[in-house]
Amino acid sequence: MTETAPRTQPRRSDTTRAAILRAARERFAADGYERATIRAIAADAKIDPSMVMRYYGSKEGLFAAAAEFDLRLPDLTAVPAGQLGETLVRHFLTRWEGDETLVALLRAASTNPGAAERMRGIFADQLTAAVATFGTDPATTARRAGLVASQILGLAFTRYIVRLPPMVDLAPEELVSWIAPTLQRYLTGRVEN
Amino acid sequence: MTETAPRTQPRRSDTTRAAILRAARERFAADGYERATIRAIAADAKIDPSMVMRYYGSKEGLFAAAAEFDLRLPDLTAVPAGQLGETLVRHFLTRWEGDETLVALLRAASTNPGAAERMRGIFADQLTAAVATFGTDPATTARRAGLVASQILGLAFTRYIVRLPPMVDLAPEELVSWIAPTLQRYLTGRVEN
DNA sequence: GTCTATAATTCGATAGAC
DNA sequence: GTCTATCGAATTATAGAC
Structure with a gap:
């Protein structure tokens, strides 16, 4: 049978x-x-x-x-150069407002080495790959992706884990307008030093 | 006796x-x-x-x-208006590079409600109070402090907890030059919407 | 495929001798 | 103040009946 x-x-x-x-x-x-x-x-x-x-x-x-997780990043080559930051913040907010997998991963990464390793992999692979698609100096790609991750994960940490009142109360579109310029500069700004 | x-x-x-x-x-x-x-x-x-x-x-x-913790924030009224972001990033980096209390609090806040409550208190009280000292619209003080916290905690989370390679490898002064403009805009930029 | 029973640890917390 | 001994509870994981 x-x-x-x-x-x-x-x-x-x-x-x-x-x-x-x-x-x-x-x-x-x-x-x-x-x-x-x-x-x-x-x-x-x-x-x-x-x-x-x-x-x-x-x-x-x-x-x-x-905790299998795909960021499902959009094709950034199809995004106008000036809207990269805005596109990314909005994508992340909608991506994890409806899926608690990232929150699970975020909480577990604090204490579980395996979860931290997976989180490193997700951001090192998926996000870095997306950042590499548009024409930035390859030497700075990883650094730019890391900086973007720091603000994106800080947003998630304060909004969903610690639940800082001002970060919880802000509407998604308000968050986009505040944070998009930050990502935009990390992605396309000139390298300092 | x-x-x-x-x-x-x-x-x-x-x-x-x-x-x-x-x-x-x-x-x-x-x-x-x-x-x-x-x-x-x-x-x-x-x-x-x-x-x-x-x-x-x-x-x-x-x-x-x-986990008793004091951010020991400097007096921001004594800082030139254009150097607020730079001062803050540098302060946080030196503050917690030599004191693991914040890392302990950060890790515990992910799973322990009491630790999360304490973290909320620290940033809601100490950071918001510092932000309130220079002349911004009181209506936006809490929001600005929350945004600063999101980038500062994201920096700590990616550098000390998840240990994302690019965030670990960046020298403190490189981090300052990248992140200071972000905090500067959160602190003194115009309110969007 | 599903469940009962339990093994083997480990932990926070307590009681009490010295 | 310091330590030994231990309780009671909770956990992951396994063995095996049905």
Whole structure:
């Protein structure tokens, strides 16, 4: 009975796996890596804790699967040179207002070395690659991407983790108009020194 | 034998308490709140774990004592208006390059509600108060302070927690020249919208 | 595939001798 | 003030029945 034909009905286990990942992302985002327990995640997903181990091997394995993240950066070569900063801030705000995976990653990166490593990879690879697409001096690409990451992650940290009142209260478009010029300068400004 | 005269010799307990706080700051900074155990802190301080409980009551109490933090912001009224951003970045960099308390607070704030509350207090009180000293519209003071905090904490997060290579490699004065204009605009730029 | 039962640690906190 | 001994709770992870 080894069925090789494509399957039309999803396996039960597929929906179970999806429910686990959903609950895991929620818990990791809300509580961080240590406080988010497999038991609590399983309870949220209405399944037995041992199923989590069966499907994902360990807590680390579960986190690795739940924290898969693609920034989905737009093609910056199609953006007018003067609107790069604005485009990026708006993209990030909409990207993570509706997806708590980045918040989960952000919280976990503070205490979990694996999560920090993944965060480094995401920004070093995806963001640096996007910055490299338009004509800046290759020697400064990594530095510019790092500076952009510092403001973008600082925005996320103060708005979603620490929840500084002024940063929580600002409307998305107000944040865009304040922060876009910062990114614009990091991306296209002249190198100092 | 209730001695009320001022004491010239410090109590033994004073040096013990200081050793505990030192070790606690190190562990909280390196591991975050959950992973830093009372047992490990006591071992670092070369004392018995029960002494930590005796002196600080609980792990929360120990953290509260270890994470006492003063930004020691300079008097901004004595700074030329055009050098506010530069002064602030340089101050923060030197302030926390030699004191791991802020890193401890930063890591703990991600998962510990009490630490997040303390971080809110520090930036809402100390930084907002400093921003209020020079003549900006009081209606925008909190917002400007929040934006400054977002870039300052983003710098700390990427440099000391996530350790993004480009942010780690930049020399302090290079960071100053890149980030100072950002803070300068948040502090003195016109309100958009 | 799903669950029960439990092993093996580890932690914060307490009681009490000295 | 300092230490030993330990409690009680919580965790990840495993073994195995159904």
